Structures are given as structure tokens and as C-alpha cells.
Amino acid sequence: MNSPSDPPDSAVQPGPVRRGVGTIDPRTGPTNVGVPRTRVDGRAKATGATLFADDMHLPRTLHCKLLRSPWPYARITGIDTSAAEAMPGVVKVYTGESFPIPYGILPVSHDEHALCQELVRFVGDPVAAVVAETEEQAEDALAGIKVAYEVLPSVREPEDGFVIEGPPIHERRGPGNVHKAVSFAFGDVDEGFAEADLVVEGDFHFGGNTHLALEQQATLAALDRDGRLTVWSSTQCPHYLHKHTAKALDMAPADLRIVATPNGGGFGGKSDVFNHEIVVAKAAQELGRPVKICLTREEVFLCHRGRHPIRMHLKTGLTKDGQLTGVHLKTLLDGGAYGSYGVASTYYSGSLTTVTYHVPRFQFDACRVHTNKPPCGPKRGHGTVQPRFAQEVQLDEIAEMLGKDPADLRLGMLEKAGAETANWLRLPSIGLGTCIKNIVKQSDWTNLHRKLPHGQGIGLACSSYLSGAGLPINWDRLPQSAVQLRFDRSGLVVAFCGATEIGQGSDDVLAALVGEVLGLPAMSIRLVTGDTDLTPVDLGSYSSRVTLMMGNAAVQAAERGRALIADAVAEKLSVRASTLVFADSRVFPADNPDVGMSFAKAVQLGEQKHGTLGTTGSYRPMAPSARFKGGGVGPSPTYSYTAAVALVDVDVDTGFVTVPKVWISHDIGRALNPTLARGQLVGGVYMAVGEALMESHEARDGRPFDEGRYLLRNPSMLDYKHLTHLDMPEVITDLVEEPCPEGPYGAKEIGQGPLTPVIPAIANAIYDAVGVRFHEVPITPDKLLAALEAKAKGAEDVVVGPKPFPTDVPYPEPMDVPPPWEGGNGRARGEGDYAPGQGSKARKGRSS
């Protein structure tokens, strides 16, 4: 590692950094890193000064509303917009024919159109758009659009989609409505089960739920004075929105500017490209006036892209001393009506199974099927929350069967730092053991587990998550995050970065890291972010990538600036640059602080010597070890780890579950701002308790009559049950800081991972409380009460779970990929060198 006094590698190397950078100067101690601080955007958010997309208004703005399908699956046989066009204030009515070019967030599933073409695929699919002088007029005019539909038989459950009668929801390789089916064998799992002393199997179901960000999506589009189009939108991924809007509107990307407004929460729900964004962009371009749309809460529920409902079959083999011998996981994902991130979700439903405990052989079969429901996509913990629930509940069962403490069982099978897993994931650092030991101690686990009175229980579970997807969505070799710095004579440093603040603290990380290198308080750094005209590309706020990737880029840019400034100051003071320290907004020799100068003066010296000061930094992760087809989903520069203990109180008369307290310990590598990091832990617990006990994004039909109807049951904040303040447990947070060599100053993610273990911990605690196993969530009072009644009538081993996992899921033959310890090289046996990340033109644009 560098001495902080020499220019660090990242400052001198020409290309993007590929490993973690940043060292706290031991001569001064930290300026921002690790110091609990008020977030840089906190004041504006607390006082209401932050401008969200819906706060934006331009003179002569027109307003847009979308007409959405009332049928789950139908063919549009005619649209008559004439009456709507004649209504007061209406400027334009659009239908699908104005939007012939398909788009989609993944290159492999460009299956969306801004307005439906021939088919509507779920209740809520946008069919037409009205642009009018006022929002009321636009809304009123929707009633003037007459659409004729031929209703088609709808597909409601994934297992109904293998063999279908009507037209498939999308033309794919199939069969039926299957979107994606994959299978991998990392070693011979049957051999593993043959070696096992105990083989446990179970069926699980994780119900669908949605993000419920407080801010409803809004978009404003306008031409600037030069006729170029600007789109302000509540998006997590301005870069992808840029790319796809340009595609869908057949325009040069350079003529389009996307500005990501601060998101009032995202959680994955604003990472797709949405119909309304494309529609208002086109309308503004065509009509020459600003056009705005703000979705209703119901429309946000319909846009969805939330947690996939997944049915799972999990088979695990162990030796009697608690070592895993093999794991076979089958998943069946209900994808809803569109592709979205679904191919990635399909892989994620298995790929992180191996990163916590040592799994010597692993088979994984996954299948995503389209149904006539709002499309599913990425939600906090993308695709990994559901299988982790199954895995951690099953481990609780296994611990009981083996007569082991659940914490000890897990500690005994942990994967080791530096390991490469059966499916070729590199694990640079693992603090999970410390996490488990900490919560066991803090929660007094040993004295409470299996020892609480009936109705009260305690449960434990663990998890892991990516710190950034190792590969970009669009395979290329470009940096995945970049930062530009401008050093002003006033001493002001402006950081430009495409990263997007969605509430997670992206701005704070950027300011803190730039400030850390330059000895400036985070609050003094000015930020320009998420603007495709002004900022270099960052791929977006998804996959928990921002702190690590943007952070490394920011440190590189700041170190380059620091080197230039130090060079000039050293010359002026006739000292060696390595003796200079940057601290307290000053630059001075470490051994003689009095001869130093203000940071502003130092910048002036730098500018005098080198010309205008501006530096860049960029980051691209190292290529993954996995080189088999499909191995691109799962690799990450590093992984965070979490352990949680939940205390529950079951009311045996009603089935209500309250969660008085949760202990959560997270391996974050290093907490750049412990205040925000702890906030993410509490937020993760909040969302997890909701998902465990109530949140449910589900459809219902028109029973008892009119069964052709099929729509989202509860699209409102009153009916979509989620925790209120009074339902929120007390949360005891614990940050494990064992710096990871891949992250900036050793930091790893904390935004997504901490949600995951809390859900199985609650299920395990309920078992401890009342002896009822839950193999599905949400765990609702009616299900629990029915189970308690069955138990009271003498039923043994009461398991509340789904019907048996279907046997006819059309999985392909498994791809045979030998694990590292079986002499593999990261490729599939018999396959050529399949190297994602280097691009593969043959696959481009093909539907999977």
C-alpha cells in the first residue's frame, strides 16, 4: 500500500482504477471517512428545498395522462381518438402507432413500446396518451378515447405458462410463455447428496411485493432554445434512460439530455425505462412545448418492476458435523407481462446461494415465465432475497435436526475470505463470522433461543449481497463510473458524476471521498450529478454499485488533483511533495504547519503552474473468473454480509405477529458515514418486516362472476399494507468494519443487503415462538391462526407453504461447469471460451 505522501498508484496510472483506492493520511487522521456526519443533501431535504421531478415547472407546460388497459390480455381491434381530440384543452392524442420502436432495459429483451401496439398484456398497460393544457383536461379526455378489445385468455400463474392455448405474451424461444430458463451444474450434486448424512428438501414461496418509494415517478421534457431535448425524470439510471429514449425516438443520443432529479426513494423501482418517460419526451419534441407527467400512486403500483413472486424447491445435503455436501435449488419466477431486468433476476435467483457458506457442489435451475400481471423487476436485494429466505429457513430446520445451535451451524460452514465459489465468484473479504458473533452476544441469543415462553420467539439468519454488478448491462469495456473534478481559484471543488441520489447517500459519498483526499469537509464540495450533458457516465443507482464504483473513481480523480496541487505547493515552499498534508482545508508540510497555506491558495499555485485544474477518475471492475455463458450475473468486485436476529411476539388468539426488536450486524468493510450506514440498516429492517408480515403485490380476478377480469388487488397505500411507525421494531445496529481491498477506503455496500436476513429471521423466530414453520411470505394473521388451530388439533410439524413445486418446469439440460477445486477454468465443459465482457456481436438484439 502507498504511503499517503507519495502520489498513489491511482493518481499516476493512466486508465481506470480496478481495485479499491484511498488511504487515510495517518499524519492527520480522517476528515470525512468514518466520521458520523450530517449528509450533504440533508438540509435541503429536511427543509423541503430539494426540487423533485414533480416540483419542476416551466412556462407553457402541457400535461400528459395515459389511458391504461382495463383487460389483462387483449388484442386492440380499434382505437377512436376523435372525441378526445375535440375535448377542451386537448393538444394531442397519441396511440401506439406513434411509437413503433421497441426498447427494454436489457439488450436481450427489447419487448416494450411506449404505447401498446397490438396487444395489451396487463391491466394498466398504457394504450394511449393525452396531452392537454391542464392535467384535469388531459384526465377528462381519457374518457373520450374509445378502444375496442378482443379479450384473450389470460395467463395468471407461471405453471400455467409452460403449455398455452392462446398467443404467447411475447414471441420468444418458448416453450409457451417461458421467458428464460437456465440450468447449471457446478459439480455433481447427486454425488454430494450421496455423501451426505442428512438430505433435506422443501418447497418455498416468496410472494411478490413492490418498492413503495414515497415519491411517485414524474417526468418533464422540454426543448431548449437550440431545439435540443431535455428530459428531467425521477430515474435511478439516467444513462440507460438516455440510451433507450434515444433509441425509442430514433434520435441521436447527443441531441438528448437526461437529468435525473433527486429521487424520493427508488429501491429499484425507477431503474427501468418507463412508458411515460418516452411519451412526454416525444410530445415535447413534437409539440415544441414542455410536457409533464406525474403518475398517480395507482400508476406507480402498475409500473411495478418489483420483487418477483418465486416458487422454490431447495434440496440440501450435509454431513452430521454440519458441512454442506451439495445444494440443488430450483426456482420458478412469475415475471409478469414484460422482460424488464427479468433475465438478470432469473440468474440472481440462484447465483448468490454459494457466497455465504461453503457449497462444494451446486446445481441451480431457474425459469421465468410471463403472466398477465404488472411486470416484475429489481427490488432491493434483486432476485436474491427469495432464495435466501428458503435457504435460511431450511438451515434453521437443519440445525434442529442436527441438534446444533443455528448460529454455530452457520459459523461452522462459513465460506472463507479469498475463496472462489463453486460457481466461480471471488470473495475478497467476508466479515460474516464477526457479524454472527456480534449479534449472538448483543441479543443474548444463547439464553433466549428455545427458552422463551410460548408466543415469544427469537430467530437468526444471514445473507450477502453484491457491491456492484461485475458486468455492465450493455457489455463493453468502458468505465462503469467516472468522476470529473474542477478546482476553482476560490478553493471551491466541483465534482461532476453521472451517479444518482435516490436517498441512499450517493451525493454524500461523492463529496466525502473527494473531500477526504483533499482535506476538505464534505459539505464544502459542490456536486453536479446525474446529468448526461454535464457529467461523465455512471451506470446508475442499482446493484449497490455506487459507493464502490463511483467511490473508487472519485478517489482517483481527487488523488490526481491533489498530486498536481502538491507539486506546485512543494515547489513554492521548497519542500518535497511527499511531506505535504491536506487537512483542515489547508495544505502544509506535516512537520511545519505554520508555513502552509489555505487550500484556495494552493489551488491558485496549482493553476499557475499547470494551467486550469481539472482531473478525472474512472473505475472498471476486474474481469470475473466465471467465463461460462450466464456467468456474467453474480460476479461483483466484493460482497457485503449481514446477520440478523429478530424477536417476535405472536398473538395466539388472532395470529398477529409483532416484532419488538431486531439486532442487525453488517459487514460494510468501512462505513464512510456511519450515520447514513446505520440509517440503511434501519431502513432495510423496515422494508424486511413489511415483506415478512404484510406487503403483497398480488392480482385478483372478478370472482364470483366475470372471471375474465384480473387486476392488481390493492394499488393504494391504504390497501398495500406496509409498516407504520408504530409497527416498527426497535433496531440495534452493528457495523463490522474489516476494510475490503476492493472498495474505496475499504468500503462495501449497505443499501440492499441488510433487508435480506431479517425476513427468514422472523420466520425462524415464529417457529421458535409457536412451533409453526413458514415456507412462504408474507406471514399473515389468517395463515398463522389457521396453522395454530391445526396444531392445537394435534397436527405435527405444521408447515405453512405452497403447493408442491411443479415437476414439468421446462428447464434445459444443465450446463456442466466444474468448480475450481475440480480443475475447472471457469468455463463450461465442452463449451468454447465464452467471455462476457468482451462483447459478442452474434448475440446482440436477439430475444432470449
Place this chain on the structure above:
Amino acid sequence: MMRLPVLSHFTPKTLDEAIALASELPSARFVAGGTDLLPKLKRRQLGASALISLTRCEELQTIKRLDDGGWRIGAGVKLVELVRLPELRSSHPAIWQAASQVASPPIRSSGTVGGNLCVDPRCFWFDQTAPWREAAGQCMKIDPAVVCRVAPNSPRCWAVSSTDLAPAMGAARAKVRIVGPAGERTVPLPELYRDDGIDYMTLSHGEVIVDVEIPGSVGWRSAFWKIRRRQSIDFALLSASVEVFMLTDEVLEARVGLGAVGSCPLFPPEVAAVLVGTKLEDDVIEAAAAAAKKLARPMETSDMPSSWRRRVLPVAVKWALREVRGDDVTDARRRYGPQVLLP
């Protein structure tokens, strides 16, 4: 966002003026806090050409302690004002407990006593936006040509009464003073309601609830238990209010109010009768709860299945009775409704 339809808005300064306005405007609606009405107008569940605000009518703002220890409470009094009355908490705990569990603090700061008594009965098929209802195929409450979606063979609507105050005030023998174009009348609170999800009140157009008179409570003990999915904001899945008159340890008189089990609050004398002459022994409480369960017919109108609501109704009745018996119910309150534990 969802927006209100275009409508006129009037702010009369006296009750007479308000009633006169209503007579001139047959499709006008009265509005006080607006927490129930305005969302329904935005969702186009109800129509109105005009709103007549009652917030400036002084007559509706009374909070008066009566000589017998009872109360006269104006219909325009905000729920939060009841919650902030420690004297009401000690004299009429059930009413105070009901008020303190309505919705959430912001809604209690705006919503009124009269508004809560008039809350429109709710149903999953009706309390949705216009596009949702269209996609679902409508229901009887919005379109008389469609049958009731929860009971297709029934000629009536089964939307569920969702007022928290009515079961508590009705059990406390409250009387309601109503003024309208035809003058003033006073009725026992239960007579405000009809057992119908659409035509649920006996008020005629232009009639306004002025105030509620609650008799003194010397010798009475009361408790209100609300069961709902979450510990704030949600409407009742069930509620039970119990009033018992006991000078020693024997119940001399009793009243029970049940909420959210039908289209109107129920005050079943047969449940109350089980309690009279007893000392609220465990088996008596069980018998009363069983009697309540027999009466109630929750339908598939709400968040939780009706089978669960039927099973859980006796639980609410039991806890209310245990509380008036003097049991320590702190733990159960913590699970069901922590607001009533707050100072």
C-alpha cells in the same frame, strides 16, 4: 396526481345558512374535515356539484361538560381535541379510546366527530379508483345495475360500517341532535344508521348532526378494542365497545357495541344480557363473546378474509370485557393498539 372534480365550495358562517344552502343545492354535500369525503371525490366514488363546509359554524364546535358528568360534543370538534381531553379519558374511556385509534395523527387533526359518525361504509370493490373499478367490472354501490360483488345473490350492498366512534358512543347511550330544513330532532345514536351499505344513514338531505350528548357515567366502566392490520392508519377490521354498570362487583346493566361487522354498528341486547347479574367471570366473558360471534356476519369487504374476522371478533369482545373487569391488559394493548397506552 388524482384531482378533485370541479365543484363549488361554500363556507357558511352559521348552521342556518348552511342548511339553507343545502336546500338550494340538491347535489351538494356537507364537508367538515374532509378526510373521508375528499379522497372519495378524487376517486370519483361519489359525486357532488358543491361542497358546503361546516368548519365555520360555531354551533358545531361545543365541548361542554354536563351537570350529570356527561358531555355535549359538537359534531365539528376535531378528533384530536377529544384525544386531548384527559377528563373524557377518565369519565368515558371507551369513547376516548375509540377517538384515539381513528386513522393516524394527521387525520385526527383534521377529521371531526360528526365526520367519523358519517364515514361512508367501505368495501374492497368500491373503495378504489375509477380505472380500477372499471377494470374490475364495477359494483352495486357505484352502479345499481351490477350485483353486490361480495354477495351476488343478495339484493343489497354489504359495504362495512367503518366508524370507530359510533360503536363506542352508541354503547355509551349517546343521543344525537340533528338540525335540518324541517327543524330539530334528537335520536338515540343507533337510530342514525340503516343496515345498508349504500343508504346507510337516516339523515335526509340538508340535515346536519349538530352535537352528541353523552350521559354521565357514574358507576359505568367502559372499554373499546379495535382490531386492525396495522397499529395506525387502518380502518377497523372489527371493533368492540363494552359498557357495564356496576356499583359493587356485579353487573347491573350492560351495553355492547360492535363495529365493522355489518353495514351499521350493532348494539346487540342479547350479548349485553349475558353480562347482567354476573361478576364477569371467565365463563361469562366466553359466553358473551360467543354470542357476539353468532350475531356478526362479516363479509369479504375488507383486507382480511371474513373467516378470520369471524374467528377474531370474540377476541375483541373478550379483551374489552377483561379490561372493564379490571384485568391488566397492557400486553395485549401493546399488540393491538398501542395508542391507548400513550399518555
